[in-house]
Amino acid sequence: MTAIDLNSDLGESYGAWRMGDDGAMLAIVSSANIACGFHAGDPAGILQTVKKAAAKGVSVGAHVSYPDRVGFGRRDMDVTSAELTADVIYQIGALKGVAAAAGTSVRYVKPHGALYNRIATDPKQGAAVVEAIKAVDPTLVLMGLANAPILELARKAGLSVVAEAFADRAYTPEGHLVSRREAGAVLHDAQAIARRMLQLAKEGTIETIDGSVIRIDAQSICVHGDSPGAVEIAREIRRSFEAEGVVVRSFLPGA
Template identity: 55%
Template sequence: MNVIDLNADLGESFGRWSLGDDDALLDVVTSANVACGFHAGDPSVLCRVCDRAAERGVVIGAQVGYRDLPGFGRRFIDVAPDELTNDVLYQIGALEAFARVAGTRVSYVKPHGALYNAIVHHEEQAAAVAEAVRRYDRTLPVLGLPGSVWLRRAEEAGLQPVAEAFADRAYTREATLVSRREPGAVLHDVEGVAARCVRLVTDQQVVAVDGSVVPVAARSLCVHGDSPGAVAMATAVRAALERADVSVAPFAGSPS
């Protein structure tokens, strides 16, 4: 039987600014990439999401990013490697505090936004993020794009790299994500995305924007939590996978 993890970015509200429906998505996903306060999220938001993830048995991951609240972490920042290592350590530690209070723990690390995309190719920053995770807890798995410099650097650092795919993002023929600045970068056709995810998991293939078929092997599938209709999209994806006899389960094991 095929097995896949479903992850989503959660905890991205800040103060009076609300983004996404964390509660509803926690009923669908198996892993929660929780913002750590640098690109989004505040202490109260982190506390609430960790509590509710723990209640539902959803695995918590640290969603680390650039220090960029105004840009939601979607702008590249040329951070010195040692500073980036410290920034990532800070974020993991902050989220770990709330996870532990909730009776669970941080079980993996996933970079966010511009940092995620930068370390697909950026050697120094990829190594800096890997170094932060290695120093904090070398047993933590790390999520990233298949074939990325980030996953290679993580493996070289003795970490466990986990490849992920994206349910509702368009792919290039090189198996990278189409920039959000380009039209059609985010997909909104619920039925089309659900069918695409079944093919991705069962056949390890996705159709790129130019029509070519791209091989993508992944252990986790990301459904975005900040897109319009995110809950309906995630629900449809999970239902389609289960109808196709795909087991949906966290890649990082028990959250406790």
């Protein structure tokens, strides 16, 4: 029986600024990448989302970022390794405290936005993130872009990793995400996205932006919580999976 994890970026509201529908997404996904305050999220909202995740039995991950609330963590930063390691340690530690208060625990780490894209191929910043994770808790799993060098770098450093694909993003023929600055980078048709993800789950392939087909070995699929129609997209993916006998469950053992 085919099984795959479905994850979403949650806990990103800030004060009166509302982002996404965490409650609805948590009824669909099996893993939640929860903001740690550096790109989005305030303490009260983060705690509320973690409590909801715990109640639903959804695995909790730390969605760490560059310190960039204004840019929603999507602006690249040329920070030193020491600064980046400290920033990631701080964010994981904060979410671990919130999770403990909510009766659950942080099980994995997924970098956000520009940091995610940067470390996919930048060994210097990638090593800084890996160092931070190992310093806090070496049992934490690093979630990263499928087929990216960061996964092997983390494995060699002793971390467990999980490769992910993106449901609502277009891919280049090289297996990279199409830049959000380019037309067609973000996908919106829920049924078309569900068909793409069903192909990925069952065949391990995906159609790229130029129509070619590439192989992607992914154990988790992300639906961005802040995308228009995110809940509809996630719901349609899950409905499609269940209709075709694909089980949605966390990649974590015992989850």
